[in-house]
Amino acid sequence: MTAPPDFPPIRTERLTLRPLRAEDAPALHRLVNDWEVAKTLARVPYPYGLDRAESWIRSTWAQIEAGEAWHLAITGEEPGPEGPAETLVGCVALTLDADRRGAELGYWVGRKFWGHGVAPEAAAGLCRWALAQLGLEAVHASALRENTRSAAVLRRLGLRPAGEAMQTFLSRGGPMPVLLFRATREEILATAVPPAPADRTVLLVAAVALVDADGRVLLARRPEGKPLAGLWEFPGGKVKPGESPEAALIRELKEELDIDVSESCLAPFTFASHAYEKFHLMMPLYLCRKWGGTMRAVEGQALAWVRPRQMGGYAMPPADKPLVAMLQDFL
Numbered sequence: 001m002t003a004p005p006d007f008p009p010i011r012t013e014r015l016t017l018r019p020l021r022a023e024d025a026p027a028l029h030r031l032v033n034d035w036e037v038a039k040t041l042a043r044v045p046y047p048y049g050l051d052r053a054e055s056w057i058r059s060t061w062a063q064i065e066a067g068e069a070w071h072l073a074i075t076g077e078e079p080g081p082e083g084p085a086e087t088l089v090g091c092v093a094l095t096l097d098a099d100r101r102g103a104e105l106g107y108w109v110g111r112k113f114w115g116h117g118v119a120p121e122a123a124a125g126l127c128r129w130a131l132a133q134l135g136l137e138a139v140h141a142s143a144l145r146e147n148t149r150s151a152a153v154l155r156r157l158g159l160r161p162a163g164e165a166m167q168t169f170l171s172r173g174g175p176m177p178v179l180l181f182r183a184t185r186e187e188i189l190a191t192a193v194p195p196a197p198a199d200r201t202v203l204l205v206a207a208v209a210l211v212d213a214d215g216r217v218l219l220a221r222r223p224e225g226k227p228l229a230g231l232w233e234f235p236g237g238k239v240k241p242g243e244s245p246e247a248a249l250i251r252e253l254k255e256e257l258d259i260d261v262s263e264s265c266l267a268p269f270t271f272a273s274h275a276y277e278k279f280h281l282m283m284p285l286y287l288c289r290k291w292g293g294t295m296r297a298v299e300g301q302a303l304a305w306v307r308p309r310q311m312g313g314y315a316m317p318p319a320d321k322p323l324v325a326m327l328q329d330f331l
């Protein structure tokens with residue numbers, strides 16, 4: 001085959017799973033040719049050259065076409081100079097067993113994308129698709145015994161330990177001990193959406209849509225060094241213990257934008273309730289059309305006045321998507 005197969009992308013909350021493309025080869029090579037990634041993978045030699053990435057990508061097309069295995073690119077959106085740009089984050093795969101009743105799950109995520117729950121989100125998306133489309137009865141997987149991170153991902157997906165084995169690791173040049181995991185169709189469906197970690201706390205953040213006379217809304221770009229850096233958000237911040245959301249917002253607007261807002265100008269509009277990997281965000285969003293002082297970006301953050309219908313061009317935190325839709329309806 002000379003082109004990727006026609007396969008409708010699978011979309012999850014933050015990610016798109018799609019066939020690899022020839023032009024993914026350089027990014028794939030960069031992400032996998034990293035010992036921290038390669039050492040956990042049985043079928044990837046190390047070092048891993050660009051030519052290998054190119055020929056492997058082509059081989060995945062034939063497997064999808066034959067209905068034998070689905071190795072898909074995990075892609076996400078990152079802010080770029082001309083708006084959000086697609087970025088290769090890792091790969092996720094299901095390979096049918098010889099009897100076609102079960103399949104082996106595999107995945108890897110580039111090191112710079114670790115810690116954001118990419119693997120469970122992508123693997124759950126692919127498993128859900130496969131259960132619906134292929135009528136699988138079971139999914140199994142293996143993880144290096146020392147790879148506790150991967151074992152945790154498999155458990156979150158509903159797979160249970162199913163023994164140990166030795167498996168040849170090309171990257172290690174020999175056999176390595178692995179833990180085996182398995183789940184029936186019912187077990188996966190019961191936990192298809194990765195459950196929240198039990199200790200996930202609720203984080204209260206107050207935010208505001210500042211609206212100017214033209215109906216444009218102020219977005220601020222999250223500075224480098226903060227979580228979700230580079231994404232555009234509504235001004236605001238965490239509510240401190242003992243503080244009301246309105247007081248927190250008035251404080252944050254002074255600290256971040258040097259403007260004075262009175263409580264009576266903050267109209268409750270809607271709220272976001274969103275499960276992030278490490279906490280659950282509860283974020284009331286207020287509307288405000290009147291403030292005092294001369295606005296300036298105190299922390300050097302980029303600011304943009306944006307019409308709600310143009311907000312799609314600004315990469316925003318996943319929690320904000322429903323808020324944007326409501327602003328588009330309302331303003």
Ligand SMILES: Nc1nc2c([nH]c(=O)n2[C@H]2C[C@H](O)[C@@H](COP(=O)(O)OP(=O)(O)OP(=O)(O)O)O2)c(=O)[nH]1
Nearest residue numbers: 205207227228233234235236237238281317319320
């Ligand atoms: N302000 C704001 N925060 C948002 C939005 N969407 C969204 O997911 N968040 C999340 C990102 C952060 O995890 C959290 C806000 O925390 P933050 O770290 O910016 O709060 P802060 O200004 O108090 O920051 P800091 O003093 O702790 O540095 O809420 C949004 O539109 N505006």
